[in-house]
Amino acid sequence: MVPGRAVTLSRIQKTFPGGVQAIAGLDLHVAPGEFVALLGPSGCGKSTLLRLVAGLDQPEGGQVLIDGQPARLQSGQRQGLAFVFQDAHLLPWRDVLANVALPLELMGVAAGPRRKAAGLAVEQVGLSDAMHRYPAQLSGGMRMRVSLARAMVTNPQLLLLDEPFAALDEITRQGLDEQLRGLWLERRMTILFVTHAIAEAAFLAQRALVLTRRPARVVLDHTIDLPLQRSGSLRGTPQFAAQTAQLYEALQRGDRDGTA
Amino acid sequence: MATSRPSWLRLGLPPVAVFLASMAIAQGIVELKLVPAWLLPPPTRVLAALWNQWSVLGPALWFTTRASLAGFALSVLVGVGAAVLMVSSRWVQRAFYPYAVFFQTVPIIAIAPLLVIWFGWGMQTIIIAAFIVSIFPVLANALTGLLSTDPALKDLFRLYGASRWATLFKLRLPAALPSIMTGLRIAGGLAVIGAIVAEMVVGQSGLGAALAEARQRQNTDVVFAGVLLAAFLGLGFFALVNLLAHLVLHRWHASEQ
Numbered sequence A: 001m002v003p004g005r006a007v008t009l010s011r012i013q014k015t016f017p018g019g020v021q022a023i024a025g026l027d028l029h030v031a032p033g034e035f036v037a038l039l040g041p042s043g044c045g046k047s048t049l050l051r052l053v054a055g056l057d058q059p060e061g062g063q064v065l066i067d068g069q070p071a072r073l074q075s076g077q078r079q080g081l082a083f084v085f086q087d088a089h090l091l092p093w094r095d096v097l098a099n100v101a102l103p104l105e106l107m108g109v110a111a112g113p114r115r116k117a118a119g120l121a122v123e124q125v126g127l128s129d130a131m132h133r134y135p136a137q138l139s140g141g142m143r144m145r146v147s148l149a150r151a152m153v154t155n156p157q158l159l160l161l162d163e164p165f166a167a168l169d170e171i172t173r174q175g176l177d178e179q180l181r182g183l184w185l186e187r188r189m190t191i192l193f194v195t196h197a198i199a200e201a202a203f204l205a206q207r208a209l210v211l212t213r214r215p216a217r218v219v220l221d222h223t224i225d226l227p228l229q230r231s232g233s234l235r236g237t238p239q240f241a242a243q244t245a246q247l248y249e250a251l252q253r254g255d256r257d258g259t260a
Numbered sequence B: 001m002a003t004s005r006p007s008w009l010r011l012g013l014p015p016v017a018v019f020l021a022s023m024a025i026a027q028g029i030v031e032l033k034l035v036p037a038w039l040l041p042p043p044t045r046v047l048a049a050l051w052n053q054w055s056v057l058g059p060a061l062w063f064t065t066r067a068s069l070a071g072f073a074l075s076v077l078v079g080v081g082a083a084v085l086m087v088s089s090r091w092v093q094r095a096f097y098p099y100a101v102f103f104q105t106v107p108i109i110a111i112a113p114l115l116v117i118w119f120g121w122g123m124q125t126i127i128i129a130a131f132i133v134s135i136f137p138v139l140a141n142a143l144t145g146l147l148s149t150d151p152a153l154k155d156l157f158r159l160y161g162a163s164r165w166a167t168l169f170k171l172r173l174p175a176a177l178p179s180i181m182t183g184l185r186i187a188g189g190l191a192v193i194g195a196i197v198a199e200m201v202v203g204q205s206g207l208g209a210a211l212a213e214a215r216q217r218q219n220t221d222v223v224f225a226g227v228l229l230a231a232f233l234g235l236g237f238f239a240l241v242n243l244l245a246h247l248v249l250h251r252w253h254a255s256e257q
């Protein structure tokens, strides 16, 4: 089992050139092994937040701490970190296996173990049959699974996902959600999952954070009150509806507060 | 790919048909004496000139082929290399790009005599001319390709601590290949034109020199024979670059499928 990482944000400030204040004084603590969903209106600063946690951008003020250490790409922390983008962003000239092996290749892992780990990761997302196909020969859902396998291949302790399945149809998305939930139950890495979809957040996460309009503040920090083992049928239950109702209400409140 | 043979036929037949038809029309026009033969030599006479003058035209074609190939290869090497240098630093790009544009507009006829003074009467001068005329599209397209690397993928490479070299060879260059191939398609034809124009000015060897001489003697049939060969050479270059593009890109570039 891979232990997850702790993420602490304190008084984060991020202003873009041109004076767009995306984040103004945000505090957040995520415990090791937590699965946290981030919900918020479009343009409120969710992607910005995730990039700060990844160390891809630096805040003007405040601190991003990962296991108590400042988030920096240069330090060894990136070994345990993976990022999944909204679209698959695969290398079109590489087949599925070589795409999934890319992170290990860049980290300098030898060809033998690299291929083995990549093969396992591809299997895990159910794409063994497509191992040697090229991205152009895959469906959107398959490409996203490759992207997920590429993130999982390094056994990350902190997994950041930015609306990863937003472009997919409902059924495919639910399938991927279940797959991701399964991976988390098995490995218990820390996950920050940005989404627009309330039902997705409720189904996936242990805890949901609802953000206001830009600059983002936390309007609701809610522990999802659902069993650990979740299957597709859960989505039809009253308990599930109660969870989504609370998130929906908070999302509306955050949207109003932002305009005021 | 069970349909590949019929599709070759389908691809090849229309242009060949157009060629034969226009030849027949040209022949007809001259046979009917609508235009005097010294102005528009009938295709039969052009073919005869090609046959009779082959001892001159054959080696000339071979010379031009080698010179334009060498100039083209030089363009690809220098153009892609310069583009890589330019994207490695904003400063280098700003400092040198205006001079690259110079290559696009340089009147090769005007500077060919200078090239002779600098590089002599031999093949080097022709190669340099082909290079000068064809480098800009390679450079400009390679630069466009290298500058439009997917930012998310750049982030991904950063996240896993990729070196500059790894990012260049595993991401930026392969991602720029479709653009680079577009540049090569344009450059191939230009290299042939550059070589022939320089040969006409230098007047020593190659198709250009043969053309210039035939024109001076008013051997229109030989002029047309030379033009025909130049056209086929350009076509050959085009086919070569397309083959190269197909080999490099067939797996992933949508326009190659």
Ligand SMILES: Nc1ncnc2c1ncn2[C@@H]1O[C@H](COP(=O)(O)OP(=O)(O)OP(=O)(O)O)[C@@H](O)[C@H]1O
Binding pocket: A016, A017, A018, A020, A021, A022, A040, A041, A042, A043, A044, A045, A046, A047, A048, A049, A214
């Ligand atoms: N590089 C940038 N330069 C300037 N402004 C930016 C930049 N990146 C983001 N912004 C601005 O910062 C704000 C927050 O952007 P961000 O991408 O974090 O929003 P988001 O919550 O992820 O939105 P969405 O749900 O639509 O993806 C937006 O108003 C956006 O216009």
Ligand SMILES: [Mg+2]
Binding pocket: A046, A047, A048, A162
């Ligand atoms: Mg976003």
